[in-house]
């Protein structure tokens with residue numbers, strides 16, 4: 138199957154991170170997904186810890202979402218015209234994200250971030266953008282500088298095909314370092330349009346903001362007349378209903394969303410301050426458009442998923458927290474037992490096991506991880522029926538479909554896998 142895919146698709150994939158290049162072996166081909174599990178074409182079952190890279194917070198094929206998609210599909214796959222579903226989903230998004238006074242739907246997180254920085258540049262009349270090393274905001278030219286995710290996984294410094302004149306307006310600074318941001322503002326007086334940041338980094342593995350860091354970014358952006366864009370494509374509706382901005386009490390000027398907002402269908406959104414959003418065409422001079430934007434199937438899936446999250450938030454977020462803690466800390470404890478040094482970073486239901494004994498607070502520290510040991514662990518977990526994101530520089534996710542049975546299964550697989558890693562790393566033998 139891999140060979141056939143490779144004969145038609147570069148690397149056999151439609152997105153590089155799926156190719157398993159960093160962990161070795163061919164990726165399984167998924168035939169179907171249900172709840173917390175993926176099933177491959179050979180009949181193998183895998184406990185899923187990447188959840189389609191984030192959207193599947195309620196588990197795969199969650200019946201209300203599936204039914205909403207089916208019912209919308211029966212009314213037409215795409216209109217290319219206004220329909221009530223757009224405002225219905227927008228209203229739900231706004232209930233969760235009060236800072237998003239107005240928004241626009243797009244078809245991916247990439248489009249959301251690309252459009253948000255164009256808007257920030259148009260609104261401020263400035264060209265420079267601050268981003269952070271190891272953060273990934275999709276594959277728009279201006280944002281592919283020292284990026285995380287596949288760019289970090291494959292060790293690509295930037296991307297071929299991005300003109301130097303474009304990249305020169307992107308300032309990539311170390312995450313969690315406010316002094317570097319202040320210096321950049323001082324060196325580029327009245328030239329910086331925006332700061333864009335993953336409030337909790339997921340694309341270098343999970344990295345938490347230091348106490349006061351996000352507040353510091355807010356304060357610096359305001360002081361120097363730039364916009365603060367929180368990229369909540371990954372964290373939105375995951376860390377809490379209102380994402381990282383609710384958790385850390387930060388009010389950005391603009392927010393970008395993706396993944397969960399579309400219930401697993403191609404969908405993203407960007408939104409925020411009304412004066413800024415009104416700069417978009419047809420009201421303002423910043424052009425942004427999309428044939429499939431606000432697609433009725435994506436809106437229906439998003440409405441079903443967000444309605445469920447809103448109605449059951451008091452049960453969902455504590456469940457996600459508890460389950461994820463049991464898995465993340467349980468495996469870390471098993472690793473410690475066999476003398477393998479792992480640093481576990483976690484917020485809510487996103488986490489990473491870094492194969493390093495050192496704390497990981499920025500991309501440089503993440504890059505100190507033993508990626509070969511991670512690759513062995515990944516392979517051993519896959520052999521034991523657990524599918525982790527196939528790179529040290531990707532966050533793992535837990536869904537509502539993960540319960541006590543899945544915790545027990547993950548821990549038992551990890552015990553086996555760590556033993557396999559230990560055999561090649563040295564350390565003390567695992568307890569039987």
Ligand SMILES: Cc1ncc(COP(=O)(O)O)c(C=O)c1O
Pocket residue numbers: 245246247248250273274275276335339340368369370371395396405
């Ligand atoms: C934080 C963040 N921003 C933007 C993106 C881009 O989203 P998409 O892959 O939907 O284009 C991603 C994921 O890819 C992401 O994790």
Ligand SMILES: N[C@H](C=O)CCC(=O)O
Pocket residue numbers: 152153154155190191273286287340371531
């Ligand atoms: N890290 C990326 C998104 O969060 C992975 C998704 C992709 O690029 O295919």
